Amino acid sequence: MNDKQDDLITVEGLSVFYANGHKALDHVGFTLKSGVICGLVGANGSGKSTLFKTIMGFLKPATGTVRIAGMPVAQALKQHLVSYVPQSEDIDWNFPVLVEDVVMMGRYSRMGFLRIPSREDREKVTQALEEVGLTAFRRRQIGALSGGQRKRVFLARALAQEARIILLDEPFTGVDIQTEKAIIALLQDLRDRGSLILVSTHNLGSVPDFCDEAILINRRILAAGPIAETFTEANLAEAFGGMLRRVQLGGGALHDDEDPRSVTVITDDERPLVLYGHTENQEIMPHRDEKAGKR
Amino acid sequence: MVELVSFYLLDPFAYGFMRRALVAAILVGAVCALLSCYLVLKGWALMGDAVSHAVLPGIVLAWMAGLPLALGAFAAGMGCALLTGYIKDHSRVKEDTVMGIVFAGMFAAGLVMLSRIETDIHLMHILFGNILGVGWGDIAEILALSGVTIAVVFLKWRDFMIYVFDPAYAKVAGLPVRALHFSLLVLLALSIVASLKAVGIILVIALLIAPGATAFLISHDFRRMMILAVLMAVFCCVAGLVISFHADIATAPVIVLLQAGLFAAAFGCNLLREEKSGIWHAKKTKTG
Numbered sequence: 334m335n336d337k338q339d340d341l342i343t344v345e346g347l348s349v350f351y352a353n354g355h356k357a358l359d360h361v362g363f364t365l366k367s368g369v370i371c372g373l374v375g376a377n378g379s380g381k382s383t384l385f386k387t388i389m390g391f392l393k394p395a396t397g398t399v400r401i402a403g404m405p406v407a408q409a410l411k412q413h414l415v416s417y418v419p420q421s422e423d424i425d426w427n428f429p430v431l432v433e434d435v436v437m438m439g440r441y442s443r444m445g446f447l448r449i450p451s452r453e454d455r456e457k458v459t460q461a462l463e464e465v466g467l468t469a470f471r472r473r474q475i476g477a478l479s480g481g482q483r484k485r486v487f488l489a490r491a492l493a494q495e496a497r498i499i500l501l502d503e504p505f506t507g508v509d510i511q512t513e514k515a516i517i518a519l520l521q522d523l524r525d526r527g528s529l530i531l532v533s534t535h536n537l538g539s540v541p542d543f544c545d546e547a548i549l550i551n552r553r554i555l556a557a558g559p560i561a562e563t564f565t566e567a568n569l570a571e572a573f574g575g576m577l578r579r580v581q582l583g584g585g586a587l588h589d590d591e592d593p594r595s596v597t598v599i600t601d602d603e604r605p606l607v608l609y610g611h612t613e614n615q616e617i618m619p620h621r622d623e624k625a626g627k628r
Numbered sequence: 629m630v631e632l633v634s635f636y637l638l639d640p641f642a643y644g645f646m647r648r649a650l651v652a653a654i655l656v657g658a659v660c661a662l663l664s665c666y667l668v669l670k671g672w673a674l675m676g677d678a679v680s681h682a683v684l685p686g687i688v689l690a691w692m693a694g695l696p697l698a699l700g701a702f703a704a705g706m707g708c709a710l711l712t713g714y715i716k717d718h719s720r721v722k723e724d725t726v727m728g729i730v731f732a733g734m735f736a737a738g739l740v741m742l743s744r745i746e747t748d749i750h751l752m753h754i755l756f757g758n759i760l761g762v763g764w765g766d767i768a769e770i771l772a773l774s775g776v777t778i779a780v781v782f783l784k785w786r787d788f789m790i791y792v793f794d795p796a797y798a799k800v801a802g803l804p805v806r807a808l809h810f811s812l813l814v815l816l817a818l819s820i821v822a823s824l825k826a827v828g829i830i831l832v833i834a835l836l837i838a839p840g841a842t843a844f845l846i847s848h849d850f851r852r853m854m855i856l857a858v859l860m861a862v863f864c865c866v867a868g869l870v871i872s873f874h875a876d877i878a879t880a881p882v883i884v885l886l887q888a889g890l891f892a893a894a895f896g897c898n899l900l901r902e903e904k905s906g907i908w909h910a911k912k913t914k915t916g
């Protein structure tokens with residue numbers, strides 16, 4: 334009973350076709366609860382953006398259903414339950430809006446017919462700007478910001494919306510380690526306040542760092558669930574096919590003794606995923622040494 | 629001094645036709661300027677051109693049916709916009725290509741009808757407007773059409789802004805995206821119909837683009853962009869009317885020329901400013 338109420342996104346038997354007949358999703362199903370950060374991991378063209386678009390109601394499924402907090406998508410959107418942080422390429426950075434205007438958009442669906450911001454709306458905007466560290470930039474035009482600052486503007490908009498579900502499509506492309514860490518800290522904070530965060534990413538190595546769960550996708554679901562169960566070499570190999578670089582170190586290259594454990598480094602040229610242990614039973618290594626990358 | 633002002637600025641409006649032209653020009657200029665901000669940012673410049681050309685067959689058909697010409701014009705303009713959307717959604721052809729075919733086809737159909745049917749429609753007046761010939765009846769019509777547009781934009785400008793800026797987010801946030809899309813098309817058709825008598829089919833596109841484009845160059849936020857666009861458009865309409873009166877040239881082209889001039893000036897200022905800050909920046913980095 335209580336379990337069901339926690340289910341924020343329930344996807345069942347979902348298949349989606351594009352107009353040209355291409356089947357982008359094939360009987361996809363999973364359930365996500367509140368208070369979770371879930372990484373949506375898959376190769377190019379595996380259907381990550383398609384899944385997002387379907388959850389947001391832009392694409393109509395051929396079969397299957399998406400339910401958000403137990404409701405059909407359209408109804409959930411009306412209750413501003415879902416927020417979305419767009420890919421940077423989708424934004425017109427020359428558009429004449431100020432940072433605070435964009436963040437205020439997060440409050441629109443709560444405002445009345447004329448969309449006049451209340452005092453509460455203004456306070457939430459100020460608060461959101463503070464949380465992402467953009468207070469000093471609130472009267473800047475959005476194009477006059479760095480790549481990382483731009484990302485944070487749209488994150489602030491999601492914060493101001495107080496949505497229970499936040500979808501982020503590739504939030505870490507073109508962002509330096511420091512900003513990535515800042516964004517991750519924010520996401521974790523949101524999770525702790527009970528939001529569900531679904532992040533699509535290529536960045537394999539960082540997924541175990543900040544995600545609680547992962548969904549591996551390649552048109553159909555390859556694995557879904559807690560990181561420790563889903564992020565195995567076999568699943569990743571299936572998800573990415575031959576697209577990953579894999580380096581295994583063991584024996585003499587790694588140990589002076591007869592230690593049979595080995596290190597496997599899996600990378601798609603971004604942050605590598607490092608597995609260590611007995612070949613059949615390797616564990617994910619956390620990235621402790623962030624500073625090394627920064628010099 | 630006072631005499632000069634009076635001679636140049638006030639005397640023209642001693643004539644009734646000039647007073648009527650002034651009211652019409654201000655209304656049309658303002659309403660087109662408001663919409664131009666959205667068109668410029670949405671990339672709908674060609675849509676404005678398409679809808680304005682496509683009204684011609686509607687006008688002829690309405691004349692034949694004895695209906696108000698504005699009604700026919702509006703229906704044909706909306707027809708063009710909707711047909712374009714339909715063809716784009718059901719083929720691989722790009723939107724601007726489809727528009728080119730649809731509006732040229734409709735315009736040509738209108739021309740063919742006009743050449744085969746005896747009407748009292750003056751083609752030149754439809755193409756280029758006849759602002760000095762508008763009567764109070766026409767002004768009432770312009771007022772009604774542009775009044776609707778101005779009221780809707782005044783009430784809903786933020787919704788339209790979000791829709792143009794980030795339609796995906798607008799949808800996720802629960803805004804009625806389809807309704808906003810079609811309302812914007814309806815407002816576009818309405819203001820084109822309102823402008824026909826004053827500036828005609830060919831030049832209305834200038835009023836629908838230039839003010840927004842110029843304001844875009846010099847503003848960082850949308851509200852200011854709209855205010856600047858309207859102020860500039862009204863200034864150009866009044867000045868254009870006065871100049872055309874004294875120099876005895878057609879009014880609409882003078883208004884359009886003034887708007888193009890303002891755009892050039894804003895563009896030039898931007899270039900200068902960028903150059904200056906560039907030099908300043910280079911100096912600073914050299915010494916520092």
Ligand SMILES: Nc1ncnc2c1ncn2[C@@H]1O[C@H](COP(=O)(O)OP(=O)(O)OP(=O)(O)O)[C@@H](O)[C@H]1O
Pocket residue numbers: 351352353355356357375376377378379380381382383384
């Ligand atoms: N508009 C479209 N029409 C037809 N096919 C499409 C369309 N958009 C995407 N596809 C196809 O659907 C499949 C899934 O695309 P999708 O954009 O969901 O991939 P993705 O996982 O987001 O990839 P990426 O990592 O490159 O962003 C791809 O094979 C793609 O070619």
Ligand SMILES: [Mg+2]
Pocket residue numbers: 381382383
């Ligand atoms: Mg994608």
